[in-house]
Amino acid sequence: MITENQYFDGNVKSLGYETTEGKSTIGIINPGEYTFGTAQKEIMHVIDGELEALLPETTDRQTFKAGSNFEVPANSSFKVKATVQTAYLCQYR
Template identity: 30%
Template sequence: MSQFDSVSVVKKANVYFDGKCVSHTVQFADGTKKTVGVILPSSLVFNTGAPEVMEGVGGSCRVRLKGQDGKFGEWKTYGEGQSFDVPGNSSFEIACDEPYHYVCHFG
């Protein structure tokens, strides 16, 4: 799916890490929400509250998840059309050498 229809979009952007990650919140009629955004070339660590699925829609990235032992695992590469799951109450490091466009699915 290349677009979302019949949604509400929060006009103000979510800006993280001094503008290295910018997204907009998309709200669906059924109450679900997603964010649509871009991560510029950088290496960033994100913390999660709820579980997330990160869907790549452009570019590529390397990701490593923090394990239950508190240590980051091995790097894995993801590109357009690929996704990765992040557990709730966890964190992940993402490294991008090019702009990485994504949809973050919550819950």
């Protein structure tokens, strides 16, 4: 089953799907700053564009370009800033 998701007044949209390894979403983030909460561990892969992320328990933003990824623990929140439309794959584990 494919699910459709949209957040932040349509500025973040994704399609969700499930494999034997777990749920994932693939989507697009419009330029802007957003705060996401997690229920499960998330592995964010930047496919195209770039994200500046402020991860839990850190004080400095890190830049993640296409081809890179970062992990966010379960039951936490993180902030991202996109200056260009950015495509991502998020794996929930």
